[in-house]
Amino acid sequence: MAILDFELPTDGLAGCLIDGAWVRPTASLPIENPSRRDVICEIGRGGAAEIDAAVAAARKAQKAWAARPASERGAMLTELGNRLAAHGETVARLLAAETGNAIKTQSRGEAAGAAGVLKYYGGVAVEQKGETLPLGPGMISYTTREPLGVVGSIIPWNSPLQLGAVKISMALAVGNCLILKPAEDAPLAILRLAELAADIFPPGVFNVVTGTGEEAGAALANHPGVDKISFTGSSEIGKLISHAAADRVAKVTLELGGKSPCIIFPDACAPDRIEATAQGVVNAMRFARQGQSCTAGSRLFVHESVWDDLMPLVSEKAAAMTVGDALDDSVDIGAVINEERYAEICRYVAEAESQGASFLTGETPRETDGGFYPIPTILKGIDNSWRIAREEVFGPVLVALPWRDEAEMIAQANNTHYGLAAFIFARDAATIARMTRAIDAGWIQVNQGGGQIPGMSYGGIKQSGVGSEYSIEGALEAYTFRKSVTIAVEP
Ligand code: NAI
Ligand code: MG
Numbered sequence: 001m002a003i004l005d006f007e008l009p010t011d012g013l014a015g016c017l018i019d020g021a022w023v024r025p026t027a028s029l030p031i032e033n034p035s036r037r038d039v040i041c042e043i044g045r046g047g048a049a050e051i052d053a054a055v056a057a058a059r060k061a062q063k064a065w066a067a068r069p070a071s072e073r074g075a076m077l078t079e080l081g082n083r084l085a086a087h088g089e090t091v092a093r094l095l096a097a098e099t100g101n102a103i104k105t106q107s108r109g110e111a112a113g114a115a116g117v118l119k120y121y122g123g124v125a126v127e128q129k130g131e132t133l134p135l136g137p138g139m140i141s142y143t144t145r146e147p148l149g150v151v152g153s154i155i156p157w158n159s160p161l162q163l164g165a166v167k168i169s170m171a172l173a174v175g176n177c178l179i180l181k182p183a184e185d186a187p188l189a190i191l192r193l194a195e196l197a198a199d200i201f202p203p204g205v206f207n208v209v210t211g212t213g214e215e216a217g218a219a220l221a222n223h224p225g226v227d228k229i230s231f232t233g234s235s236e237i238g239k240l241i242s243h244a245a246a247d248r249v250a251k252v253t254l255e256l257g258g259k260s261p262c263i264i265f266p267d268a269c270a271p272d273r274i275e276a277t278a279q280g281v282v283n284a285m286r287f288a289r290q291g292q293s294c295t296a297g298s299r300l301f302v303h304e305s306v307w308d309d310l311m312p313l314v315s316e317k318a319a320a321m322t323v324g325d326a327l328d329d330s331v332d333i334g335a336v337i338n339e340e341r342y343a344e345i346c347r348y349v350a351e352a353e354s355q356g357a358s359f360l361t362g363e364t365p366r367e368t369d370g371g372f373y374p375i376p377t378i379l380k381g382i383d384n385s386w387r388i389a390r391e392e393v394f395g396p397v398l399v400a401l402p403w404r405d406e407a408e409m410i411a412q413a414n415n416t417h418y419g420l421a422a423f424i425f426a427r428d429a430a431t432i433a434r435m436t437r438a439i440d441a442g443w444i445q446v447n448q449g450g451g452q453i454p455g456m457s458y459g460g461i462k463q464s465g466v467g468s469e470y471s472i473e474g475a476l477e478a479y480t481f482r483k484s485v486t487i488a489v490e491p
Pocket of ligand 2: 234237
């Protein structure tokens with residue numbers, strides 16, 4: 001038997017944390033390591049029965065949870081963040097094993113980031129404040145921010161721990177109870193987090209049900225006892241969930257895909273800037289996460305005057321990244337999550353090649369018997385109307401398009417049904433001000449391609465989503481309602 005270089009959750013292999021106890025459904029779900037393509041373990045595969053039980057537990061616990069002082073709820077989130085930080089390395093190794101995201105560049109940072117999110121919400125939970133109205137003497141009118149009740153959250157596999165931490169924090173900080181449904185491809189780090197959380201929160205406040213989307217996911221989205229659904233994943237499933245929620249007027253938060261522009265101005269390629277700009281483009285594209293990021297800057301618009309200077313540098317940097325086993329500490333880029341996604345990436349690149357695209361670096365990925373390792377690929381000779389320039393490939397595939405006229409470039413950059421993120425590389429302040437106004441996106445980064453920071457409101461426009469996450473403002477807007485109270489003190 002292979003010696004595991006990560007620590008499995010113990011109780012969590014049951015799959016479901018319901019009302020403070022671990023429950024193992026009879027059906028099971030194999031979890032594969034996409035780097036090594038072996039089965040790591042089997043966990044419980046929940047469905048409608050487990051969702052029913054978890055919703056009942058959450059409903060039972062919710063009023064008492066909401067009645068606790070916000071400072072107590074916050075302290076519990078902070079405690080979970082501290083525990084996660086203390087177990088950071090073992091959780092990061094587990095995460096790398098199940099997601100294929102390299103320990104060095106991704107999983108270690110994700111474990112730390114998730115702990116940071118929990119601690120942020122632990123601190124700001126006390127900011128659940130309302131407003132007062134100056135109605136005159138004898139009248140007191142004010143609002144309070146009340147929790148919605150029971151929240152169901154469904155998360156994907158690309159950064160499961162970070163997204164799990166966001167969903168847990170936003171729901172619980174403001175007094176809701178939660179049922180979290182992790183992705184069937186990568187539930188183990190979440191189950192480890194649930195083990196760390198099990199004796200922190202009162203029974204029923206935080207529940208986890210693992211299982212497939214069709215079984216556990218759909219049962220949660222359609223459950224009449226769920227007041228709000230928060231979903232991160234594909235646009236296709238996001239729309240299904242929106243429909244399900246509309247039938248009972250449940251609230252929704254959606255964080256769906258993107259096809260985000262990364263725009264290069266000539267002054268960002270001055271001799272003293274060009275290295276940093278090239279690295280920024282590589283970071284924005286999320287090559288180090290196999291491109292499996294909704295914020296990936298996957299459409300690169302390069303001013304034609306600097307194309308010949310910049311593109312060889314970007315290609316060189318992307319090609320120099322080491323691809324391999326996510327648990328190998330010398331590796332920059334790990335493996336794509338599963339065979340289906342890998343095959344889809346292969347199809348996108350092959351189609352673009354057949355349409356006449358050529359490679360600045362990379363190649364059409366081939367079917368493989370080993371891990372799912374596509375290499376960083378940059379394509380030119382693309383038309384903005386092709387599928388590869390319009391749809392989320394969710395692989396390490398960057399399309400590069402030259403531009404000359406600013407207005408035309410802006411029209412192209414905005415010509416997408418998505419509006420999640422954008423990246424602008426420029427030095428001139430007037431250019432930066434003009435571009436940040438002109439580009440339609442929920443999050444614009446200038447001269448960098450970093451990750452989300454606790455406290456920022458992050459969310460998409462157009463078909464990229466509804467609502468914003470990572471901030472207390474987002475939690476108040478999307479996980480509470482305003483109750484207005486008007487008191488005639490001296491009628
Ligand atoms: P998906 O949207 O099917 O899965 C995300 C989550 O939704 C998982 O927990 C899954 O179990 C659940 N789910 C699936 N079907 C469901 C249903 N009928 N009802 C309720 N829940 C359901 O994503 P998938 O299939 O893993 O990836 C497909 C594509 O989606 C990717 O290639 C990528 O383009 C996009 N995607 C975008 C993400 C983002 O962060 N915006 C994250 C993951 C995928
Ligand atoms: Mg799917």
